[in-house]
Amino acid sequence: MTSPSAQKLDGKALAQSTQSQLKQRVEELKLKQGRAPGLAVIIVGDDPASAVYVRNKEKACEKIGITSFGQHFPSNTTQAELEAKIATLNDDSRVDGILVQLPLPDHLDAIQALYKIAPEKDVDGLHPSNLGRLVRGEKGLRSCTPAGVMRLLASYQLSIASKKALVIGRSILVGKPLALMLLEANATVTTAHGKTPPEQLRELCQQADILCVAVGKPNLITADMVKPEAVVIDVGMNRIEDESGKKRLVGDVDFPQVAEVASYLTPVPGGVGPMTVTMLLENTVTSFEQRFL
Numbered sequence: 001m002t003s004p005s006a007q008k009l010d011g012k013a014l015a016q017s018t019q020s021q022l023k024q025r026v027e028e029l030k031l032k033q034g035r036a037p038g039l040a041v042i043i044v045g046d047d048p049a050s051a052v053y054v055r056n057k058e059k060a061c062e063k064i065g066i067t068s069f070g071q072h073f074p075s076n077t078t079q080a081e082l083e084a085k086i087a088t089l090n091d092d093s094r095v096d097g098i099l100v101q102l103p104l105p106d107h108l109d110a111i112q113a114l115y116k117i118a119p120e121k122d123v124d125g126l127h128p129s130n131l132g133r134l135v136r137g138e139k140g141l142r143s144c145t146p147a148g149v150m151r152l153l154a155s156y157q158l159s160i161a162s163k164k165a166l167v168i169g170r171s172i173l174v175g176k177p178l179a180l181m182l183l184e185a186n187a188t189v190t191t192a193h194g195k196t197p198p199e200q201l202r203e204l205c206q207q208a209d210i211l212c213v214a215v216g217k218p219n220l221i222t223a224d225m226v227k228p229e230a231v232v233i234d235v236g237m238n239r240i241e242d243e244s245g246k247k248r249l250v251g252d253v254d255f256p257q258v259a260e261v262a263s264y265l266t267p268v269p270g271g272v273g274p275m276t277v278t279m280l281l282e283n284t285v286t287s288f289e290q291r292f293l
């Protein structure tokens with residue numbers, strides 16, 4: 001008997017088709033409003049991984065016609081300088097979206113900085129007002145990574161209602177908002193995290209119809225932990241060196257093993273990552289439309 005093999009949830013392909021639709025929306029907006037939507041990404045310090053993400057975001061903006069206002073600050077930037085920059089961008093009419101790349105250097109208070117972003121420009125959906133709207137089920141800007149996961153599930157017409165969903169991770173960037181979005185889609189949602197005992201985690205995983213992993217540990221999820229035919233979403237991003245010393249990007253899921261058990265599985269790279277960037281672009285376009293149309 002040949003072993004079953006999961007279908008790949010192709011985030012890269014969905015990102016490309018979604019971005020070409022966004023490109024058309026941007027062109028129409030330019031005609032109507034006389035300018036393109038604008039996105040400002042603030043990055044502080046020289047974390048090389050962050051620099052790569054920010055460059056990807058800028059390239060994606062360029063591709064679909066969004067103007068980017070990159071703001072690179074040295075690692076010794078003060079909280080006051082950071083907040084002053086945010087205030088300037090809040091008042092800049094060319095800027096529709098503001099994103100503060102996380103994590104910030106240790107001496108800076110990310111939560112305080114996020115409070116300063118005008119909620120209608122908060123394309124990351126991390127301002128308390130947008131997070132509060134999500135909790136209450138109101139419309140608002142939604143965090144990009146969880147929104148990307150939901151879009152990916154929808155595009156493959158995977159049903160969520162009445163399914164047992166497990167989210168591993170409770171960050172404000174991914175785990176918490178993702179659990180809320182799955183709840184909104186009527187899944188029965190459980191959240192596990194760093195203080196969940198390993199045996200409990202294993203049991204919860206084995207029961208999950210939809211397993212979302214956002215931890216940052218390569219091979220955390222092995223085949224024996226996955227329910228047969230489960231949908232597995234790997235939000236992990238780990239840069240590792242393989243046996244031959246080559247650097248590569250892997251998620252939190254043992255992909256080849258789990259592919260034999262799951263029904264659908266996101267690859268890393270090419271899964272959730274490209275959808276995150278796409279939702280950021282979409283939020284920027286939406287923010288522009290909501291403020292001017």
Ligand SMILES: Nc1nc(=O)c2c([nH]1)NC[C@@H]1CN(c3ccc(C(=O)N[C@@H](CCC(=O)O)C(=O)O)cc3)C=[N+]21
Nearest residue numbers: 053100101102103124144249269270271273274276277
């Ligand atoms: N305020 C804030 N908002 C974020 O959304 C945010 C952040 N901070 N800090 C860092 C994380 C990480 N993140 C990624 C986005 C795209 C890829 C991505 O495009 N990944 C590609 C591969 C990239 C590569 O090869 O290096 C892929 O998975 O196929 C990855 C990671 C957004 N983040």
